[in-house]
Amino acid sequence: MNAPAVAPIGPEAAALLGALHAAAFPPADRWTAHAIGLLLLLPGHFALLGTAGAEPVGFAMGRVAAEEAEVLTLAIRPDAQRAGHGAALMRALMAQAAGRGARDLFLEVSSENRAARALYAGLGATEAGRRRRYYPDGSDALVLRLPLSPCGAAPAA
Ligand SMILES: CC(C)(COP(=O)(O)OP(=O)(O)OC[C@H]1O[C@@H](n2cnc3c(N)ncnc32)[C@H](O)[C@@H]1OP(=O)(O)O)[C@@H](O)C(=O)NCCC(=O)NCCS
Structure with a gap:
C-alpha cells in the first residue's frame, strides 16, 4: 500500500467520513454522516482525511477552544490498519491544533x-x-x- 498522506477535509465530505467511521467502529459506536457534517460546521472543529494513493483510508476529527484541543474521533478502515495511517493522522491533528493556538490535546479512550x-x-x-x-x-x-509544542510535536522530555 502507498505511504500515508493527510489533507484537510470539510463538511461536504460528510458521506465519505460517515462511511469510514462505520467501517472502523462497531454499530453502537458509529456516527452518522449527518452528525459528522453538523459537527464540522461548528467553530473550531476540523477534519483530516488519510489517503493511500487516491484511496481514502481513514480520518481524524478535532476541535480547538482557546488553548485546549480535543480529538473527537479517529477511524482507520480495518483493511488499512497497522500501516501508519493512524499515527500520521494524529501527528497532523497535533500540528493543526498547535497551529490554531492549542497547547494541550486531550482525548478519551477505552481502557480496553x-x-x-x-x-x-x-x-x-x-x-x-x-x-x-x-x-x-x-x-x-x-x-x-x-x-503540544508550537510546531505540533510533543516536546522532548
Ligand atoms: C486505533 C487505530 C486508529 C490505529 O490506527 P492504525 O492506522 O492501525 O495505527 P498505526 O498503523 O499508525 O499504528 C501506530 C502504532 O500504534 C500501535 N498500534 C496500532 N494498532 C495496534 C494494534 N492492533 N495492537 C497493538 N498496537 C497497535 C503500534 O504501536 C503502532 O506502531 P507499529 O505498527 O510501528 O508497531 C485503528 O486501529 C482504528 O481505527 N481502530 C478502530 C477505531 C478506534 O478504536 N479509534 C480510536 C478511538 S479512541
Missing part, C-alpha cells in the same frame, strides 16, 4: 482499546484522568493528555 492506547502512548500521551465504567461495555474511559 489496546490498539488506540498503544498508538497514543507512542505519541507521548499520559493519563490525565479516568472515568470509571464510562462505556456501555463497562470499560473505563481514560482521559489522555498530549502536550
